[in-house]
Amino acid sequence: xxxxxxxxxxxxxxxxxxxxxxxxxxxxxxxxxxxxxxxxxxxxxxxxxxxxxxxxxxxxxxxxxxxxxxxxxxxxxxxxxxxxxxxxxxxxxxxxxxxxxxxxxxxxxxxxxxxxxxxxxxxxxxxxxxxxxxxxxxxxxxxxxxxxxxxxxxxxxxxxxxxxx
Numbered sequence: 260x261x262x263x264x265x266x267x268x269x270x271x272x273x274x275x276x277x278x279x280x281x282x283x284x285x286x287x288x289x290x291x292x293x294x295x296x297x298x299x300x301x302x303x304x305x306x307x308x309x310x311x312x313x314x315x316x317x318x319x320x321x322x323x324x325x326x327x328x329x330x331x332x333x334x335x336x337x338x339x340x341x342x343x344x345x346x347x348x349x350x351x352x353x354x355x356x357x358x359x360x361x362x363x364x365x366x367x368x369x370x371x372x373x374x375x376x377x378x379x380x381x382x383x384x385x386x387x388x389x390x391x392x393x394x395x396x397x398x399x400x401x402x403x404x405x406x407x408x409x410x411x412x413x414x415x416x417x418x419x420x421x422x423x424x
Contacts, residue, residue, distance in 0.1 A: 268390040270344035270355065273318040278311060280351030289379045291343075291354050294331055294371075302329075318343040336369050344398075346378065346391045353378035355391045357399050373399070 285300045292299035306314045317325050319342045327335035341358030345351060355376040360366055378387045
């Protein structure tokens with residue numbers, strides 16, 4: 260059995276200079292969406308062709324100002340605050356995202372989790388996703404601006420406001 264060697268992975272905020280690697284992965288049938296697959300890849304290639312800077316900017320949306328999210332059935336649902344980081348080892352390897360719902364740790368039922376990730380097929384099985392998650396966790400645990408942090412009042416504070424709950 261070979262010893263485990265941690266992959267030389269880093270996370271980077273999406274940027275125009277790295278976009279060609281992202282586009283190449285999309286063209287090689289990688290998808291940033293594990294549910295919508297090729298449809299999502301084709302949509303992203305169109306968006307990049309129409310407005311590459313706008314596309315890259317849309318991947319960092321902690322205020323949830325972007326367009327609604329297209330669901331597999333074609334319905335549109337509200338976007339949650341969140342952002343994407345690209346998994347990088349000298350070239351594009353995949354993406355990992357963090358999303359949250361302001362004021363609570365819970366998510367709407369249509370959101371599969373706080374963290375989503377996908378690694379390009381030719382780099383899977385090498386520990387890239389595990390390493391990416393380890394790198395994302397400090398960001399995920401970092402305090403959000405007050406508008407994005409759950410508000411936890413002490414029992415004494417709630418009683419003072421007349422809230423027994």
